[in-house]
Amino acid sequence: MSTILFTINEGVGVITLHRPDKLNSFNREMSLALQDTLDECADNPAIRAVYITGAGKGFSAGQDLSEIVGASALSMKQILSEHFNPIVERIRQLPKPVVAAVNGVAAGAGANIALCCDIVVAAQSASFIQAFSKIGLIPDSGGTFFLPRLIGWQKASALSMLGDKIQATEAEQMGMIYKVIPDEGFGSATLQLATTLAQMPTRGLALTKQALNQSFANNYSQQLELEDKLQQEAGDTDDYREGVNAFIEKRPPVFKGK
Structure with missing residues (x-):
């Protein structure tokens, strides 16, 4: 049984974590397969957005x-340097x-x-758990980086140490996630979101992602300089x-990701 299911649908690379009997927990096979699939998504010009979900009842445990x-047994060094860290790097650099x-x-990673x-x-019934403290570990896979930036130091510290289970609605309220969507129709509604992104100006979205990535380290002046540079690149795209011509001509734009 393949641990990763992958299809391309209307410009969207649809990735499904596929170990439903294990709540899609990561083993070495699935970790490496996800890396390969993310590489394929990066390299294939027909793919203009990526959608990741889980099979069965869970996203991933x-x-x-x-x-x-x-x-x-795999060592912690193997699990992080060969499995999870490359996955996070690929997602952020894609x-x-x-x-x-x-x-x-x-849960966890x-x-x-x-x-x-x-x-x-997230689906209404989904939940998020920084489960690491339950077995004496620290949040990994970028948890100590992204979580405090999403929800603030105090919330991130408490959730990391206490390992509280956070329901999707609360996660949305604290700014951890973008939006909660009802369980009924969750798959089709969320895939439509990815399809919308795939029809947008892909290069501009990639430059936006680059600017957001670097904003974590830049000071105010450096970020203004970066915006200047990236905006010039965006302004040189087809x-x-x-977009400008469509606005002037009062018609819907047809973006090609170039």
Whole structure:
């Protein structure tokens, strides 16, 4: 059984984490397969947005703990440097918008891989858990980086240490995610969001993502300088010219991602 399902639908690379019997917890096979699939999404010009969800009842329960016990146990260094960190790096550097559609529980690394995506939407019944403290670990997969930036120091500190289960509605209220969507019709509604992104000016969205990435480290003046540089790049795209012409001609734009 393939641990990652992948299709292309109307310009969207649809990635489904596929270990439903294990709540889509990550083993080595699934981690490496996800990396390969993200590379394919980056390299394929027909893909203009990426959509990640989980099969069955969960998004992902994080690391499959059966891989860290026994004679053939993976080390923490392997799990982070070979599995999770490359996944997070690929998502953040992918020059296309990435939507995480959290259809159920997102725990541990599963939660933080979702939270590193560009737009995170969750089903009404979904939940998020920084489960690491329950087994004596720290939040990884970018958790200590993204979480305080999303919800503030105090909330991030408490959730990381206490491991509280946060329901989707509360996650939206605290700014952890973009939006909660009813369970009924969740898949079609969230896929439509990704399809909308795939029809937008892809290069401009990629430059927006680059600017947001660098804003974490830049000071005010550096960010203004970066915006100047990236806006010039955006203004030299075919999609920019199409957008302006469509506005003047009072018609819907037809963007091609160039």
